[in-house]
Amino acid sequence: MMSVRHWFGERLDVSGEDLRWLTNEPVPNHMKRWWFALGGTPAYLYAIQIVTGLLLAFYYEPSPSRAYQSVAYVTDEVPFGWYVRSVHKWGATFMIAAIVLHQMRVFFSGAYRKPREINWMIGMSMLVCTLTIAFTGYSLVYEQLSYWGATVGANIADGVPLIGSTVKRMLLGGDSYNSHTLARFFVLHGAVLPIILTLLIVVHIAIVRLQGVSELSFEEEPDGGGTFNLFPDHVYMELTIGLSLMVLLSALATVFPATMGPLADPLTTPEVIKPEWFFYVAFRWLKLFSGTVAILSMGFVVFTMFCWPFIDDLIRRKTRFSEASVWIGLLAVVLISVLMIWEAAVAH
Numbered sequence: 001m002m003s004v005r006h007w008f009g010e011r012l013d014v015s016g017e018d019l020r021w022l023t024n025e026p027v028p029n030h031m032k033r034w035w036f037a038l039g040g041t042p043a044y045l046y047a048i049q050i051v052t053g054l055l056l057a058f059y060y061e062p063s064p065s066r067a068y069q070s071v072a073y074v075t076d077e078v079p080f081g082w083y084v085r086s087v088h089k090w091g092a093t094f095m096i097a098a099i100v101l102h103q104m105r106v107f108f109s110g111a112y113r114k115p116r117e118i119n120w121m122i123g124m125s126m127l128v129c130t131l132t133i134a135f136t137g138y139s140l141v142y143e144q145l146s147y148w149g150a151t152v153g154a155n156i157a158d159g160v161p162l163i164g165s166t167v168k169r170m171l172l173g174g175d176s177y178n179s180h181t182l183a184r185f186f187v188l189h190g191a192v193l194p195i196i197l198t199l200l201i202v203v204h205i206a207i208v209r210l211q212g213v214s215e216l217s218f219e220e221e222p223d224g225g226g227t228f229n230l231f232p233d234h235v236y237m238e239l240t241i242g243l244s245l246m247v248l249l250s251a252l253a254t255v256f257p258a259t260m261g262p263l264a265d266p267l268t269t270p271e272v273i274k275p276e277w278f279f280y281v282a283f284r285w286l287k288l289f290s291g292t293v294a295i296l297s298m299g300f301v302v303f304t305m306f307c308w309p310f311i312d313d314l315i316r317r318k319t320r321f322s323e324a325s326v327w328i329g330l331l332a333v334v335l336i337s338v339l340m341i342w343e344a345a346v347a348h
């Protein structure tokens with residue numbers, strides 16, 4: 001035992017004091033409130049998605065003739081396959097919800113303001129990347145909604161002026177859904193996009209570590225409230241959130257396991273095409289303003305969200321409405337909720 005310690009000691013001369021210095025980063029006290037520490041939750045859920053996704057990839061076959069049967073095999077035959085698939089599906093829902101909640105807390109606490117504009121834009125890229133991973137994932141099952149959802153998605157891309165038709169052809173591997181399409185979705189879902197998302201997360205968290213989290217002051221803690229230790233206090237809190245989520249995901253996977261709809265039929269359009277809840281807003285918008293108008297206006301909204309820290313800065317410098325962002329944010333939350341409930345409530 002001593003010789004092993006000696007061997008490592010000669011190569012990695014790290015003392016207990018060095019380790020304490022590395023792990024005892026002070027964290028502002030407001031991070032004790034769980035909604036301020038929500039950034040760790042999507043990171044934890046992403047780790048679950050990678051582990052369960054890799055297990056599913058052992059069985060998945062990305063071709064129109066085999067995809068559906070391979071998912072059915074995982075669901076019905078592979079030991080605990082139903083559990084892994086269900087946790088992966090619920091994990092996707094939870095991860096998107098956690099990102100949106102984290103983004104809302106960053107927005108409403110103004111934590112995107114100088115010098116954190118770059119991290120806000122990286123965050124927006126992560127949101128878009130995660131939604132695209134979810135979209136390509138749902139298309140892999142090759143059930144009716146996967147097929148028609150992918151077809152609708154490709155047609156939306158087609159509506160983008162100038163580059164739309166090229167994007168559609170690249171996505172589908174041809175002018176319409178064909179035998180190469182699933183392989184493309186699989187490579188995007190399981191490799192290209194996760195690599196991009198992982199890099200973005202690493203940069204995002206590195207910037208958080210470099211800049212530190214923004215210090216917020218509260219009326220009850222006018223001096224900013226002091227700090228506490230990253231290890232073990234903050235790490236314990238993150239672990240508690242992580243374990244509670246795992247219990248919740250397992251319970252949901254057991255009570256509401258992932259099912260399978262009817263096999264894709266390229267000749268029969270289903271009566272109702274409903275995407276997953278996180279695309280309800282975009283879907284309702286597409287129904288309200290058809291064609292290029294809907295696509296361009298959605299692009300404009302996403303672009304505005306990307307640039308928000310700079311737009312907000314302009315409003316604060318040039319007008320008297322220094323907290324306009326709060327009202328604009330509240331209006332956006334109401335609008336998004338109305339569109340979501342509307343889409344959820346109607347059959348078509």
Ligand code: HEM
Binds near residue numbers: 036103112
């Ligand atoms: C995969 C998705 C994401 C992960 C894993 C993640 C992770 C984190 C973590 C761990 C923090 C440290 C503070 C905290 O826990 O709240 C943080 C802070 C931050 N995040 Fe994210 N984040 C994600 C998505 C986003 C999105 C979508 C946005 C906004 C568009 C965003 C913007 C920010 C900003 C500006 C900060 C600094 C906040 C401050 O200093 O108070 N993040 N993120």
